[in-house]
Amino acid sequence: MPEPINEHRKPRISVVVVQPTPFCNINCNYCYLPDRTNKATMSRDILRTLFERVFASGWAGEQLTVIWHAGEPLVMPVSYYEEAFSLIESLRPPDLQLRHSVQTNGMLLSKAWCELFKKWQVGVGVSIDGPRRFNDAHRVARNGRSTFDKAIAGIRLLRSEEVPFHVISVLTDQSLDAPDEMLEFYRAEGIENVCFNVEESEGDHVSELFASHAPQERFRRFLAHFWREARRDDRIHMIREIDGIIPRVFRPGDGELDNIQVVPFAMLNVDCRGNVSSFSPELLGLKNAAYDDYIVGNVLTHSLEEMQASAAMQAMTRDIHAGVARCRASCEYFSVCGGGAPINKLSENGSFDSGRTGFCALTQMVPTDIILEAFDQLQRHADAQSVQQVLQDLTRRSESVRLEMRV
Numbered sequence: 001m002p003e004p005i006n007e008h009r010k011p012r013i014s015v016v017v018v019q020p021t022p023f024c025n026i027n028c029n030y031c032y033l034p035d036r037t038n039k040a041t042m043s044r045d046i047l048r049t050l051f052e053r054v055f056a057s058g059w060a061g062e063q064l065t066v067i068w069h070a071g072e073p074l075v076m077p078v079s080y081y082e083e084a085f086s087l088i089e090s091l092r093p094p095d096l097q098l099r100h101s102v103q104t105n106g107m108l109l110s111k112a113w114c115e116l117f118k119k120w121q122v123g124v125g126v127s128i129d130g131p132r133r134f135n136d137a138h139r140v141a142r143n144g145r146s147t148f149d150k151a152i153a154g155i156r157l158l159r160s161e162e163v164p165f166h167v168i169s170v171l172t173d174q175s176l177d178a179p180d181e182m183l184e185f186y187r188a189e190g191i192e193n194v195c196f197n198v199e200e201s202e203g204d205h206v207s208e209l210f211a212s213h214a215p216q217e218r219f220r221r222f223l224a225h226f227w228r229e230a231r232r233d234d235r236i237h238m239i240r241e242i243d244g245i246i247p248r249v250f251r252p253g254d255g256e257l258d259n260i261q262v263v264p265f266a267m268l269n270v271d272c273r274g275n276v277s278s279f280s281p282e283l284l285g286l287k288n289a290a291y292d293d294y295i296v297g298n299v300l301t302h303s304l305e306e307m308q309a310s311a312a313m314q315a316m317t318r319d320i321h322a323g324v325a326r327c328r329a330s331c332e333y334f335s336v337c338g339g340g341a342p343i344n345k346l347s348e349n350g351s352f353d354s355g356r357t358g359f360c361a362l363t364q365m366v367p368t369d370i371i372l373e374a375f376d377q378l379q380r381h382a383d384a385q386s387v388q389q390v391l392q393d394l395t396r397r398s399e400s401v402r403l404e405m406r407v
Ligand code: SF4
Pocket: 327, 328, 331, 332, 333, 334, 337, 338, 339, 340, 341, 355, 356, 357, 360, 361, 364, 365
């Protein structure tokens, strides 16, 4: 049984999500970001103050991941990141391992970006929703045109320049019944690492998939089939929804549960004006008077300790932890999930202080059931030693994937 969250222990920052600009160069029709036409950018002063505060606080763990997430982070020039990475490196305590990562739509990738990624060993995620017909149903430019050609050109460039990357595909009502077509697309494009986000209701966006017939059963069929077919050869190295959950399902009983979305400051999310939020990164930019729009302070005017004591942080922590307590008391998947994603509880149930969501059913319950089903079958058909061996191999492989992804 995982330990209850201790609200009084020292915060431990694992991830800093930096929004260098809220602007995005495309206009996906499932996007929840309210500010994506705003071209404001984060100044060097804000960036410096942010990392001075993080490093001086002593709250950063031994490994810190900095995720550059906007908007579209590559609308900022390469030189912005060269300068930002150098600045952060100059401030970084020597015993702290820091890794940068970007999540991009791939439209602006160029050789110069590839050079930057290689030089700084940046983790790269590219958003593309599979083959053209699925991608262009939702991921469109501001003029409504296709984004597919540019995104796939970016992916091919990453491959030819030997930049490691993973792909995130949003599964929508259209693609959810087509696992073979999705798999064929990844194989044809040499995409080895895949993550699926099922289209969710977040902010003002209401998922048409969630309103559709039996999304949970459809996703179960999709994922089980995709995993089974993908295992027929080794061209797909990682499926996040499987490889990310395996270590949680089979972790030792006393292992620490790691749900950074419910721990104050485990994720520090910062917008281009220096405003700070925590918990789910999607909260940054949303409005809610009861929680001061989810903003706990600003790096230019508040210390992290002041942010910790803010009314918004206290209120969010109280309500998120009440929601986690509900999950702990009522959900048999709690030891795998750790209480879910606050943004989805808020969007779907109207409150942090709530339990099950459609999102958790898809992202936690379905993968867990598929993995346990596969394990049951293995136990029925193999001897105990082989089962142990498979389990060890799977968890070792999944753990290395998890460390590589770090989120
Ligand atoms: S699966 Fe859903 S209900 Fe269960 S612990 Fe996670 S968020 Fe709570």
